[in-house]
């Protein structure tokens with residue numbers, strides 16, 4: 080049951096044709112893990128918190144840098160040098176004090192990934208490098224947990240929702256583990272609002288996933304900020320994928 | 332034959348493969364994904380996948396920042 084406070088707080092959601100008390104309760108009971116609290120994670124987590132995602136788990140090992148403030152909108156000038164996960168949790172609990180927020184100051188790696196994603200109803204990959212992205216993809220596929228992956232650089236964004244139970248491809252089918260890493264965000268540069276566009280799209284997709292309204296699994300959405308256009312590409316599973324195909328050597 | 336690559340019309344040999352196109356475009360082969368008619372073609376299939384006149388090809392550069 081929703082409380083009177085929740086009826087008022089989520090009133091604009093509850094008015095929607097495709098959303099009601101049942102969906103709001105589903106959100107309230109959901110555990111959403113956001114890995115990476117940079118630009119994407121700051122944007123995504125704000126809308127998830129505001130929408131009433133019941134338990135938010137925030138994972139990042141980094142501290143706030145002056146050059147982050149151009150796009151990582153949960154942090155303030157006074158927080159330079161402070162832990163991102165902890166400060167993001169603090170800001171989000173001010174936004175919505177009726178949800179549970181857990182901050183984990185650690186870096187996702189192949190040893191802790193399974194434990195980090197375990198019990199999540201959906202995972203958001205908001206990290207800034209391919210290695211973390213493969214680790215998270217593999218852990219979600221092993222645990223059968225839906226994954227909403229987002230990325231942003233320069234004027235370009237990419238967004239994809241993956242459901243291990245479905246037949247489409249996974250992140251490693253799109254970018255096999257020999258794909259070359261490009262320079263980190265700070266060097267490539269990124270338009271501040273772009274991480275907002277992609278991060279809030281991840282929150283949007285996550286809410287659709289949680290409330291059973293998601294319909295574009297395995298579709299790579301690319302955003303071209305120079306043209307202000309989105310494109311869609313379907314990603315089939317690769318028979319040779321070491322992450323999502325049974326019987327393929329998993330040691331890669 | 333004529334195909335479209337990233338919204339630009341180009342001429343390419345009849346029956347050219349995705350691999351030949353990628354080479355002709357001088358794309359960094361290990362930092363891209365390729366879609367033909369809005370479906371991703373896996374890297375291991377680039378040398379077998381033949382293109383046809385009118386195909387719409389998108390070469391998508393990897394984006395990993397956050």
Ligand SMILES: [Zn+2]
Pocket residue numbers: 248249250251252253316317320321322323324
């Ligand atoms: Zn795969």
